[in-house]
Amino acid sequence: MLYNAALEHRRTAYRKAGVTVRYGDQSGELKDIRADDPDGQGRWSFSSQQATLRRxxxxxxxxxARxxxxxRPGFPRFKGGGRFGTVTWPKDGDGCRWDSQPEHPTATFVRLQGVGHVRVHQHRPVRGRVKTISVKREGIRWYLILACEDVPADRLPATGAVVxxxxxxxxLVTTSDGEHLASPRHLATSAERLAAAQRGLARKKRGSKRRRKAVARVAALHAKVGRQRLDSAHKAALALVRDYDLIAHEDLRVANMTRSASGTSERPGRNVAAKSGLNRSILDAGWGVFLSVLADKAESAGRELIAVEPRNTSRTCSRCGxxxxxxxxxxxAFACTACGHTAHADxxxxxxxxxxxxxxxxxxKAA
Structure with a gap:
């Protein structure tokens, strides 16, 4: 695998000669590698191999940066076949071709260099001009991901409402109008099935066919939770974008908020179990997924989205300040100690x- 070979190249060069190998160096050598191995690396798209080196x-x-x-830095590791699930072609027409058989009356195909024409189940029309094509594997499922340019925006009529x-x-979300959007908690709902599948995986012998099936089952359950979470985020975000012209939300750093509290052996963390449970709940709620989807939908609909510093917003009285x-x-429960105002805290x-x-x-506007 090109990724592993490039990683070994970097490790060996630094360990034996103290030389730092960068993307430009490895990309420059790729042409010779392909010429020496025409039936192996030479079969695949040059641009997709460059994308792997960029990765x-x-x-x-x-x-x-870490x-x-x-x-805790976490040095880049070698990846097995099951851990490398995405291949990207940076430009349509360079090693790949979307809608490669336009004359076909009923089906859509994509052509991938080294693979050939592959039929695609196209669940919605493609808008704009296809720029980047990626093939992603999740368990036993394969997905084709298209990134498009010049996509027309779906501007929604103004409502005059803000939230x-x-x-x-x-x-998941509480609005300033007093509406509470429930958190689906998909991971908690599937917790028992996931636990049973993981117990079954732990009993399987490494390298066996039964273990591979058990791994696929666990992966399928996690993938289903991810799809459910994304679907819920799309529905909640769409409802908000349709109803409001301006949406203000907390500027949350979810990765920092869910960082482990375990600490190190020299300086162990405190309340690790409680923090672990809170992290699990935050991730299950899908704040990051929801905010990302909301930003995309707001931009497409012409809505204004404003991120606000969340510090002290839950401690400040909305009546007297x-x-x-x-x-x-x-x-x-919120009860102001100054003016006596009471309300739901959220x-x-x-x-x-x-x-x-x-x-x-x-x-x-004033600036």
């Missing part, structure tokens, strides 16, 4: 988020 380069860049930040969103675990930790007595936070978003919009 390795990004892995090293992320490693050095090292610089003082986090603030507070993200949560009990409710008094901020104190004692204002939020429980997870759901609704109070959503109102503060909306006000902050409107202030940011007005400041941007």
């Amino acid at each position: 390795l380069d990004k892995a090293f860049a992320a490693f050095f 090292l610089k930040a003082g986090r 603030g969103l507070d993200m949560g675990v009990a409710s 008094h901020c104190a930790p004692e204002n939020r007595r429980t997870q759901a 609704e109070n936070a959503a109102i503060n988020i909306l006000r902050a978003g409107l202030a940011l919009r007005d400041a941007a």
